[in-house]
Amino acid sequence: MNNRKDPTTTTTGDLDALFKQKRALRSRVRKDLKNMDPTLRSQEDNMIQNIILEAPWFKSCKRLCAYISCSALREVDTTTVLLEILQNPSKDGHSLMGKKLYVPRVEDRNSNMRMFNIASIDDLIANSMNILEPAPIDAEGNEREDVMLANDPVDLFLLPGLAFDKSGRRLGRGGGYYDTLLMKYQELAKERKWKQPLLVALSYTVQIMDEGVIPVTPSDVLIDALVTPSGVIPISPAAMEMCH
Numbered sequence: 001m002n003n004r005k006d007p008t009t010t011t012t013g014d015l016d017a018l019f020k021q022k023r024a025l026r027s028r029v030r031k032d033l034k035n036m037d038p039t040l041r042s043q044e045d046n047m048i049q050n051i052i053l054e055a056p057w058f059k060s061c062k063r064l065c066a067y068i069s070c071s072a073l074r075e076v077d078t079t080t081v082l083l084e085i086l087q088n089p090s091k092d093g094h095s096l097m098g099k100k101l102y103v104p105r106v107e108d109r110n111s112n113m114r115m116f117n118i119a120s121i122d123d124l125i126a127n128s129m130n131i132l133e134p135a136p137i138d139a140e141g142n143e144r145e146d147v148m149l150a151n152d153p154v155d156l157f158l159l160p161g162l163a164f165d166k167s168g169r170r171l172g173r174g175g176g177y178y179d180t181l182l183m184k185y186q187e188l189a190k191e192r193k194w195k196q197p198l199l200v201a202l203s204y205t206v207q208i209m210d211e212g213v214i215p216v217t218p219s220d221v222l223i224d225a226l227v228t229p230s231g232v233i234p235i236s237p238a239a240m241e242m243c244h
Ligand SMILES: Nc1nc2c(c(=O)[nH]1)N(C=O)[C@@H](CNc1ccc(C(=O)N[C@@H](CCC(=O)O)C(=O)O)cc1)CN2
Pocket: 030, 067, 068, 069, 070, 073, 075, 104, 105, 106, 113, 129, 131, 160, 161, 172, 173, 175, 176, 177, 178
């Protein structure tokens, strides 16, 4: 062993600096989102959701995890997509069940995020942060299915975030909830020899960053594709395959 520094290791000091850079970028993007013209925002919301609804990878997906958008956080709206899933059973003739939807729930600030199956918008209640979430027990007193305990694989994740780039980097709100859950789900899929789910993030135009702007820390999970108002940006080989 020598005592020269290995350039591939991240030291604690480097990591602290990266988390600090993430915080700075978050405040910058939050400000840009607050300043976004409401008319433009709703146009972009519609364009993004229409692109999703028309996409072959969306039409063909059987089970998906999606976020329930929070307008106070200026997240890309998912209402139209969610209502479409919950109203329309799948029309592909193969399945009478429609798409199965799982949505996030955070129990408290320290615990991990879980994804529960819901069948109706009425299954949701506002939490302390005013984000709609499912109760772990449904109206009939039955436990909802947790995606980590499901027998069948999820095909697709629709992900929120504050900033994204064309290399698949994603900056979240800082809880690390999504990175943790995605990492666990990828391990589960590997163990069960399932196809990995497609990780697709939804982004307003102002949230797309140039290369090198988004700091990356070791626990960050890269996304496969980005849906922007001007179209889908495929990133990974899996996404390229699904987009042509
Ligand atoms: N719609 C939605 N649901 C979600 C998430 C999300 O990002 N969006 N989450 C993804 O993790 C989890 C909840 N995590 C959250 C983390 C922070 C904040 C929030 O209000 N952040 C404020 C700043 C709070 C602070 O002072 O630190 C903000 O970003 O403005 C909300 C949800 C699970 N459900």
